[in-house]
Amino acid sequence: MTGGGEGGVAWGWLVFGLVFWLGAWAFNAWLAQSPYAKNRGVRLLIPALFGVTLLVLWETAVHALNVPSVILPAPSMIWDRITQSLPTLWADFQQTILKGALGGYLIGCAAAVLTAILIDRSEFLQRGLLPIGNFVAALPIVGIAPILVMWFGFDWQSKAAVVVVMVFFPVLVNTVAGLAASERMQRDLMATWGASYWQTLFKLRLPAAMPFIFNGLKIATTLALIGAIVAEFFGSPIVGMGFRISTAVGQLALDMVWAEIAVAALAGSAFYGLVALIEKAVTFWHPSQRGRA
Numbered sequence: 001m002t003g004g005g006e007g008g009v010a011w012g013w014l015v016f017g018l019v020f021w022l023g024a025w026a027f028n029a030w031l032a033q034s035p036y037a038k039n040r041g042v043r044l045l046i047p048a049l050f051g052v053t054l055l056v057l058w059e060t061a062v063h064a065l066n067v068p069s070v071i072l073p074a075p076s077m078i079w080d081r082i083t084q085s086l087p088t089l090w091a092d093f094q095q096t097i098l099k100g101a102l103g104g105y106l107i108g109c110a111a112a113v114l115t116a117i118l119i120d121r122s123e124f125l126q127r128g129l130l131p132i133g134n135f136v137a138a139l140p141i142v143g144i145a146p147i148l149v150m151w152f153g154f155d156w157q158s159k160a161a162v163v164v165v166m167v168f169f170p171v172l173v174n175t176v177a178g179l180a181a182s183e184r185m186q187r188d189l190m191a192t193w194g195a196s197y198w199q200t201l202f203k204l205r206l207p208a209a210m211p212f213i214f215n216g217l218k219i220a221t222t223l224a225l226i227g228a229i230v231a232e233f234f235g236s237p238i239v240g241m242g243f244r245i246s247t248a249v250g251q252l253a254l255d256m257v258w259a260e261i262a263v264a265a266l267a268g269s270a271f272y273g274l275v276a277l278i279e280k281a282v283t284f285w286h287p288s289q290r291g292r293a
Contacts, residue, residue, distance in 0.1 A: 096159070101224040116171075141162065145227075149234050166220075174216030
């Protein structure tokens with residue numbers, strides 16, 4: 001009887017998941033073809049509904065297939081862990097995101113832009129530093145992180161140093177490319193008007209480079225998060241997302257691991273979205289921004 005009951009529950013979950021998926025697919029298809037498709041709210045609703053559908057299918061698969069929680073916990077179990085561990089998750093968020101990732105991101109990106117301006121003024125640096133930058137950017141983080149932890153200690157400073165190394169060269173390369181993006185005729189016109197190098201830089205070349213710079217800044221948001229978390233695997237105080245993930249894996253507490261992953265994903269998405277909003281405000285004149293709601 002127990003086996004039959006479990007089989008009935010499994011089939012119930014499968015039917016529920018299939019019906020929900022078909023209903024969400026039909027509703028999304030209708031929204032995409034409806035007159036409201038270009039409405040900002042509808043454009044946000046479509047991916048949100050897609051994400052909810054994935055969570056429902058995940059929940060359904062776990063219950064229907066009786067997947068052990070040590071292999072893959074259900075979303076409901078992960079949500080329970082999040083609600084029960086808010087103080088711990090907040091402390092980890094502060095340590096990893098606000099201190100390590102954000103601190104290293106700001107330092108690395110600012111240093112990259114300033115270095116790009118120096119490279120722009122020196123052909124020697126342009127020929128010598130950029131190839132070295134490509135070499136350093138190719139170094140694996142699992143090799144760099146332990147060294148920087150040894151140099152800067154186990155607290156967030158060493159994680160910020162790892163983030164600086166990871167974000168510096170992508171932003172540098174994009175900024176150098178952006179500074180060269182202005183047309184020769186435009187630069188000649190500035191020279192005709194008697195503009196100095198710095199006037200040309202701030203009034204023409206930096207504005208023209210902004211799409212390139214923001215491309216590097218958006219790439220760096222993801223790299224900063226990854227760098228800060230991975231660096232904590234090689235040494236940290238008893239707080240931090242990377243520390244919590246590594247210890248939770250050792251305890252087979254997969255719900256806590258997924259809770260930290262969920263927080264990291266939300267933080268990374270919000271970070272990327274914030275940079276994209278700033279880009280839209282700064283580069284409103286660029287063709288890539290035209291026609292966006």
